[in-house]
Amino acid sequence: MTIWLPDLSSGSGPLYLRLAERIEHDIDNGILASGAKLPPQRDLAYDIGVTIGTVGRAYALLRERGLVSGEVGRGTYVLERNGIQPSIIEPAPLPHEGSRPVEAPAGKLHFDSTAAPNVGQNSTIETITSAICRDFPDDVASYARNFPEHWFRAGSAWLGRNGFAPSPDTIVPTLGAHAAIVSIIAAVTQPGDFIVFEHLTYTQVARSAGLIGRRMALVRSDAHGIDPADFEAVCAQKHPKVAFLMPTVQNPTGATMPAERRAAIADVARRYNVLLIEDDLYGALTDDRTPLLAEFAPERVFVVGGLSKSVAAGVRGGWLSCPAHFRHSIRVAHKMVTGGMPYLLAELCAQLVLSGEAAAIRARSIAEINARLDIVRKTLDGSDFNIAANIPFVWLALPEPWNSGTFKNAAYGQGVLVDDEDEFKAGRSDQVFHRVRIGISAPRTRSEVEGGLIKLRRLLDEGDAGYDSFG
Numbered sequence: 001m002t003i004w005l006p007d008l009s010s011g012s013g014p015l016y017l018r019l020a021e022r023i024e025h026d027i028d029n030g031i032l033a034s035g036a037k038l039p040p041q042r043d044l045a046y047d048i049g050v051t052i053g054t055v056g057r058a059y060a061l062l063r064e065r066g067l068v069s070g071e072v073g074r075g076t077y078v079l080e081r082n083g084i085q086p087s088i089i090e091p092a093p094l095p096h097e098g099s100r101p102v103e104a105p106a107g108k109l110h111f112d113s114t115a116a117p118n119v120g121q122n123s124t125i126e127t128i129t130s131a132i133c134r135d136f137p138d139d140v141a142s143y144a145r146n147f148p149e150h151w152f153r154a155g156s157a158w159l160g161r162n163g164f165a166p167s168p169d170t171i172v173p174t175l176g177a178h179a180a181i182v183s184i185i186a187a188v189t190q191p192g193d194f195i196v197f198e199h200l201t202y203t204q205v206a207r208s209a210g211l212i213g214r215r216m217a218l219v220r221s222d223a224h225g226i227d228p229a230d231f232e233a234v235c236a237q238k239h240p241k242v243a244f245l246m247p248t249v250q251n252p253t254g255a256t257m258p259a260e261r262r263a264a265i266a267d268v269a270r271r272y273n274v275l276l277i278e279d280d281l282y283g284a285l286t287d288d289r290t291p292l293l294a295e296f297a298p299e300r301v302f303v304v305g306g307l308s309k310s311v312a313a314g315v316r317g318g319w320l321s322c323p324a325h326f327r328h329s330i331r332v333a334h335k336m337v338t339g340g341m342p343y344l345l346a347e348l349c350a351q352l353v354l355s356g357e358a359a360a361i362r363a364r365s366i367a368e369i370n371a372r373l374d375i376v377r378k379t380l381d382g383s384d385f386n387i388a389a390n391i392p393f394v395w396l397a398l399p400e401p402w403n404s405g406t407f408k409n410a411a412y413g414q415g416v417l418v419d420d421e422d423e424f425k426a427g428r429s430d431q432v433f434h435r436v437r438i439g440i441s442a443p444r445t446r447s448e449v450e451g452g453l454i455k456l457r458r459l460l461d462e463g464d465a466g467y468d469s470f471g
Helices: 015-028 041-048 052-064 121-135 137-141 149-159 176-188 203-211 228-238 259-271 324-338 343-354 357-379 404-413 446-466
Strands: 068-071 075-078 171-174 194-198 215-219 242-245 275-279 301-306 318-321 393-397 435-439
Touching: 015 052, 041 052, 052 068, 052 075, 121 137, 121 343, 121 357, 137 343, 149 171, 149 301, 149 318, 149 343, 171 176, 171 324, 171 343, 176 203, 176 242, 176 275, 176 301, 176 318, 176 324, 194 203, 194 228, 203 215, 215 228, 228 259, 259 275, 343 357, 357 446, 404 435, 404 446
Parallel strands: 194 215, 194 242, 242 275, 275 301
Antiparallel strands: 068 075, 171 318, 301 318, 393 435
């Protein structure tokens, strides 16, 4: 009789996570068949030389992913997979040493953020916040149990653009766009479900989804966004429940999906019954007139937006629009995921939008961003980069012999924080881009932007011959 033991000789990260991933790998590849009984925790711990707690955490993670069931007195068994054996795309790792630091070091120039620039919005925020505290003391002091109607009107007004005009009864106020996206995923998927991401994307969503047991399926993109043919292949093979997209100004590439591509993606999603999350956070900054993806498939598209890139990231303001029958479940999921919507922030965001102040601040932010983009064009003239009007980041191609991670480290040595391509990879990818993203909205002044870009230009011109990795 052959005794199954997991191979932990490769991989990195915590032992329990490596063990869970190896068991999942063996399930997906038929080594552990449906109905197979996993070894008792104590026995497996002894056989592979780990603690019982390590095995227990691994088995618990597998249960969250919907791969096994555990019953007291009977053991842990591999669940039926309906004959489907999809290959696993491992989730992007949590932040660790060598990735973006949890707290960035002091004294560094932040080209690793795309939050709205400081254009004096604090005075407007102070005035409105003071008035809310004066006029609604009881509401500020308590939990937000009832949402005023104007909170929904504000979301409808902010998310609406081009021909998209969501009804207030489709709106859910949220603690920013990120919380909105994670709440959608939590509400409409189960542990073990696949979620489609591009190879390069906003990975904080992918990592958050991984933490709650969802799995990643990667789809290829080109200069116009997600490739419909590859999206269809992924849908046919992995049967995902949701796809996360940024059709208007994809982060980090800056690509905007043309209307015919959006129609093709909507058609594939409809045929395979896949829900679509349309992150329109950067779309609110653009003059792009392409119809939103939601206009092509309103019955299955969730549109997400917020104030972080246009007005102020610190107020944590966001909204989502959803097919009406999802609204209640997403509101509940948002409360469970975030702890609830604070009255002060929700009222502040609503008043900013409905008073017209948010639009005024956005206009000033756009003017400042474009002035800084002019500095980018001048300082990096001759380099290869993707740039778009009104958008506070640049996707810079690196010349030989630079690779993305080494350039990031070299920039760090010069006192400049940039994001390498690994920061945007949702899972292990065979694609290499040799690019970095440069955000230009966080530095306090335009002169700081110029100074940081000059340092980066010097690195580009000198190559890595001038970079001592042991310095």
